[in-house]
Amino acid sequence: MASRGAQRPNGAAQGKICQFKLVLLGESAVGKSSLVLRFVKGQFHEYQESTIGAAFLTQTVCLDDTTVKFEIWDTAGQERYHSLAPMYYRGAQAAIVVYDITNQDTFGRAKTWVKELQRQASPNIVIALAGNKSDLANKRMVEYEEAQAYAEENSLLFMETSAKTAMNVNDIFLAIAKKLPKNETGGQAQPRQTGVKVGSEQNQQSEGGCCK
Amino acid sequence: MEGGGPGTADSSNLESNSAKSDDQEDENQNEEAEIINENDKKDENTEKDDNTDSAIDRDGKTKVANPEVKLCGWLLIFSRGIINTNRSRWFVFGDNTCKLYYYRNPHDLIPLGEIDIAHASFYFDASNTEKPGSFEIRCFGKEYLLDAHDRHTMMYWLQELQKRRKIYNIKKSSLSKERLGQWSVKAVDYNISRSAGAGDSTSQQNNKGKIVSAFKNLKSKKLLQRSSAIESTGNSTGAHPCVKCKQLQSELSGLTEEHQATEDELQAHREIVRLLQKEMDTIRKEMHTNSKDGECKNSLDQMVMFKDMLKAKDEIIVKLTDQVFELETALNQYKQTNGQVTTPLSDTQESLSDRSSSASNEPVQTVIHTQSPKEVEKLKDMCTAYELQNHKYTKLEANYYQTQSKYLFLLKELKSPVRGGEDRNSQEAINQLLEDALETDAERTKDFVSSLGQEYDKYGFLKKPDIEDEEEADPLVAKATQLERQSAELSAKIKIELDLPRTLPNNKHYECMESDGITKLRNVLLAFSWHNPVIGYCQGLNRLAAIALLFLSEEEAFWCLVAITDHLMPREYYSQTLAGAQTDQRVLKDLLQDKIPKLHYHFEQHSVDISLFTFNWFLTIFVDNNIPPDTFLRVWDTFLYEGSKVLFRFAVAFFKNVEDDMVKQNSALKLNHFFRTMGEKMSNVRRITQLAFHWINPFPMRGISTKRQFYMQQVKGELAELDRFRKDMQTKQQETDMKEYYSDDDL
Numbered sequence: 001m002a003s004r005g006a007q008r009p010n011g012a013a014q015g016k017i018c019q020f021k022l023v024l025l026g027e028s029a030v031g032k033s034s035l036v037l038r039f040v041k042g043q044f045h046e047y048q049e050s051t052i053g054a055a056f057l058t059q060t061v062c063l064d065d066t067t068v069k070f071e072i073w074d075t076a077g078q079e080r081y082h083s084l085a086p087m088y089y090r091g092a093q094a095a096i097v098v099y100d101i102t103n104q105d106t107f108g109r110a111k112t113w114v115k116e117l118q119r120q121a122s123p124n125i126v127i128a129l130a131g132n133k134s135d136l137a138n139k140r141m142v143e144y145e146e147a148q149a150y151a152e153e154n155s156l157l158f159m160e161t162s163a164k165t166a167m168n169v170n171d172i173f174l175a176i177a178k179k180l181p182k183n184e185t186g187g188q189a190q191p192r193q194t195g196v197k198v199g200s201e202q203n204q205q206s207e208g209g210c211c212k
Numbered sequence: 213m214e215g216g217g218p219g220t221a222d223s224s225n226l227e228s229n230s231a232k233s234d235d236q237e238d239e240n241q242n243e244e245a246e247i248i249n250e251n252d253k254k255d256e257n258t259e260k261d262d263n264t265d266s267a268i269d270r271d272g273k274t275k276v277a278n279p280e281v282k283l284c285g286w287l288l289i290f291s292r293g294i295i296n297t298n299r300s301r302w303f304v305f306g307d308n309t310c311k312l313y314y315y316r317n318p319h320d321l322i323p324l325g326e327i328d329i330a331h332a333s334f335y336f337d338a339s340n341t342e343k344p345g346s347f348e349i350r351c352f353g354k355e356y357l358l359d360a361h362d363r364h365t366m367m368y369w370l371q372e373l374q375k376r377r378k379i380y381n382i383k384k385s386s387l388s389k390e391r392l393g394q395w396s397v398k399a400v401d402y403n404i405s406r407s408a409g410a411g412d413s414t415s416q417q418n419n420k421g422k423i424v425s426a427f428k429n430l431k432s433k434k435l436l437q438r439s440s441a442i443e444s445t446g447n448s449t450g451a452h453p454c455v456k457c458k459q460l461q462s463e464l465s466g467l468t469e470e471h472q473a474t475e476d477e478l479q480a481h482r483e484i485v486r487l488l489q490k491e492m493d494t495i496r497k498e499m500h501t502n503s504k505d506g507e508c509k510n511s512l513d514q515m516v517m518f519k520d521m522l523k524a525k526d527e528i529i530v531k532l533t534d535q536v537f538e539l540e541t542a543l544n545q546y547k548q549t550n551g552q553v554t555t556p557l558s559d560t561q562e563s564l565s566d567r568s569s570s571a572s573n574e575p576v577q578t579v580i581h582t583q584s585p586k587e588v589e590k591l592k593d594m595c596t597a598y599e600l601q602n603h604k605y606t607k608l609e610a611n612y613y614q615t616q617s618k619y620l621f622l623l624k625e626l627k628s629p630v631r632g633g634e635d636r637n638s639q640e641a642i643n644q645l646l647e648d649a650l651e652t653d654a655e656r657t658k659d660f661v662s663s664l665g666q667e668y669d670k671y672g673f674l675k676k677p678d679i680e681d682e683e684e685a686d687p688l689v690a691k692a693t694q695l696e697r698q699s700a701e702l703s704a705k706i707k708i709e710l711d712l713p714r715t716l717p718n719n720k721h722y723e724c725m726e727s728d729g730i731t732k733l734r735n736v737l738l739a740f741s742w743h744n745p746v747i748g749y750c751q752g753l754n755r756l757a758a759i760a761l762l763f764l765s766e767e768e769a770f771w772c773l774v775a776i777t778d779h780l781m782p783r784e785y786y787s788q789t790l791a792g793a794q795t796d797q798r799v800l801k802d803l804l805q806d807k808i809p810k811l812h813y814h815f816e817q818h819s820v821d822i823s824l825f826t827f828n829w830f831l832t833i834f835v836d837n838n839i840p841p842d843t844f845l846r847v848w849d850t851f852l853y854e855g856s857k858v859l860f861r862f863a864v865a866f867f868k869n870v871e872d873d874m875v876k877q878n879s880a881l882k883l884n885h886f887f888r889t890m891g892e893k894m895s896n897v898r899r900i901t902q903l904a905f906h907w908i909n910p911f912p913m914r915g916i917s918t919k920r921q922f923y924m925q926q927v928k929g930e931l932a933e934l935d936r937f938r939k940d941m942q943t944k945q946q947e948t949d950m951k952e953y954y955s956d957d958d959l
Contacts, residue, residue, distance in 0.1 A: 047713040
């Protein structure tokens with residue numbers, strides 16, 4: 001749980017507040033809900049109830065001078081729910097496309113989602129690719145390099161995550177928060193004190209010049 | 213209720229609440245009103261003190277009462293005696309005394325009588341169409357039968373009386389609190405009586421002054437007589453305030469003592485709770501560490517054991533290799549010839565398995581150290597056998613890799629077929645492969661061919677040779693459809709398996725894979741996916757099956773699922789596109805606009821799409837999002853009884869139930885947040901049912917059916933468009949893949 005951020009002390013969060021809609025997409029049982037639950041509540045359930053339709057959660061992340069509030073839409077993964085997906089990704093400024101590193105098919109599905117988002121969602125949408133279940137590396141079927149190459153090709157943020165061990169979970173949300181343009185929606189809500197503090201330097205290194 | 217399903221006939225006559233035609237709806241409204249009254253009666257009998265609150269709650273719409281304006285008017289009062297008479301009387305409500313006074317005419321100063329509203333309950337018979345304005349006030353065993361001429365005026369009277377009583381009660385309680393705060397604790401009784409006396413004397417003086425002025429007004433202006441009358445009545449009751457005050461004060465002191473006592477008790481209880489919580493925490497911690505320690509120890513022990521085993525095995529291997537080497541050298545001397553490699557494939561397989569089993573036996577045999585020539589002979593034989601097997605094995609392996617490469621080639625070919633007959637070799641290879649595959653299949657079915665050359669199907673029945681089905685004619689197509697079906701079944705099975713531990717994990721029957729409900733759930737869902745391959749398995753069915761299994765056997769639960777999907781729900785609810793369920797969301801939006809327009813426009817204003825949340829309610833029949841079981845089980849009861857219309861009834865009722873809170877959420881984010889916890893607020897089953905089946909009426913099925921038809925077309929159009937787009941994307945993807953493939957080749 002090293003990557004769990006500490007609570008920011010009262011009054012520390014100043015500057016503008018940005019609100020963003022983020023949607024999670026990906027095949028059934030890759031761990032979308034688990035990622036969100038880890039990010040929002042710091043919990044993990046081995047048997048997370050399967051999502052039907054979608055679930056809504058919020059979480060706030062504090063960058064150096066801005067507070068980023070995520071409205072998270074966690075969608076159902078089963079194929080027949082895909083006809084509902086446009087309803088959820090409509091107007092989203094960010095998306096996390098999740099696949100399971102132990103299942104090659106889910107990676108294929110993730111690629112389809114990326115394509116669809118690039119063509120159908122908001123033009124400036126920030127897309128992150130998350131290879132979840134990295135704790136099960138011994139059953140790996142999708143190579144890190146393969147996914148990374150794909151992500152680079154499509155200019156996606158990419159991280160292998162584990163909702164179970166919390167590895168890279170906050171980091172991927174933070175990376176998205178950093179990449180999102182802050183000028184459009186800033187300063188619309190009241191200041192909030194609680195949030196997750198940006199603590200890890202490696203993020204700043206890896207995502208330093210991400211605003212392409 | 214949708215027609216056509218079995219059980220429609222049974223339930224139609226019981227469907228009194230959700231009437232089919234508007235005429236029926238009207239009748240229902242009457243019934244409904246009666247029911248409300250009965251409920252009121254119950255309330256009044258059981259919880260008289262709460263009466264005002266519940267009445268005002270139920271009618272949230274009444275405007276805020278203006279206490280400045282006097283409540284007065286003409287009402288007919290019936291007196292029941294030897295002769296039933298009814299007289300018109302001028303009624304005035306005394307805000308300070310919470311009593312209803314009646315006079316012969318508005319100018320009178322002395323009332324004919326009074327009704328104590330503070331302790332009264334109200335009653336009216338909604339079905340009484342002869343006297344729509346009649347109502348009763350009951351207090352202290354007396355019944356006052358009054359008539360306000362029409363229903364509207366009567367309702368106004370009742371609402372106003374309730375409101376004013378509430379205001380009076382609030383005033384009274386705040387007044388007594390103030391007084392309590394003023395008096396010192398010492399010599400309470402003495403002070404109370406004295407100051408109260410003083411207070412009363414001043415109030416009396418005030419009243420006297422008022423009366424004087426009132427009389428003056430009476431002389432000058434006749435119009436003001438009424439108000440003075442009220443003042444005087446206020447005085448008339450103020451004639452014995454000391455006694456009342458004393459009574460009240462003693463009551464108060466008693467109450468404060470009681471309050472103190474209960475507070476102490478509460479404190480004690482809290483302490484106990486805190487202690488218990490602490491204890492629980494420690495126990496939990498202990499348990500946690502214990503289990504972890506235990507696990508650690510176990511795994512450590514296992515590790516040690518495994519290490520030992522490894523060592524032992526290593527030693528055995530070393531010994532074995534030594535012996536093999538010895539034997540081989542001996543063998544070279546004898547130079548015996550190896551056997552031919554003509555055994556069929558099946559034999560090799562057998563020997564392979566033998567080999568593995570004998571490998572485990574080997575150490576036992578070799579460890580026995582014997583120098584006898586017989587043993588040596590035996591070992592030599594074994595060695596040759598090994599070599600033979602090894603040979604065959606490598607051959608098999610080679611064969612396997614060959615086939616694998618062939619199939620890989622086929623796969624590649626399938627993925628990006630080469631146009632035209634450029635590559636004849638590959639074409640031939642593919643043809644060969646396909647033929648091989650078909651042949652092996654034919655080999656398998658050979659069992660069904662009798663000695664006479666007649667073919668039997670898998671059940672043993674004679675096959676008719678003259679079936680000229682086009683699909684059947686081409687064995688490849690037949691095989692493809694068969695495989696397709698198999699893969700659909702398999703994918704449903706995999707999805708069911710994935711969802712088994714993810715179904716109602718907060719229920720003890722389904723909390724982990726070992727729980728008792730899991731096997732039943734698997735059976736029901738699998739059976740259903742075979743029964744209805746069009747639906748197969750749809751997420752959401754798992755919750756329905758899980759709920760059904762709480763009350764029914766496996767078989768019954770299966771049929772329950774069939775009844776829900778095939779008969780109770782409209783078409784395509786759980787289909788590949790969920791078109792039916794999507795349609796209902798649009799219907800619901802219309803109904804909401806019709807029934808709670810305020811809320812509808814509130815959502816529009818903040819551009820909140822309710823279907824993002826309500827979709828789940830419909831698909832899972834409200835087994836969703838923290839909705840209390842008692843509530844969703846009530847929905848189930850009525851749903852199984854009446855059909856899918858009740859889904860709309862409850863959805864609208866849910867919104868009505870939290871309308872006031874929802875309107876307060878002044879941003880999209882807050883609204884979405886509210887939606888998330890909305891389920892928890894649905895615990896008052898009685899109120900929700902009342903809203904769903906009475907408040908909501910008229911709620912004709914006809915309207916819903918037309919809306920469903922209309923929106924189904926709309927949804928299908930949109931789905932087709934989405935499908936086109938996705939297919940288009942897919943083909944483009946394939947084209948780019950092809951290009952990449954060719955460019956790779958060029959390089």
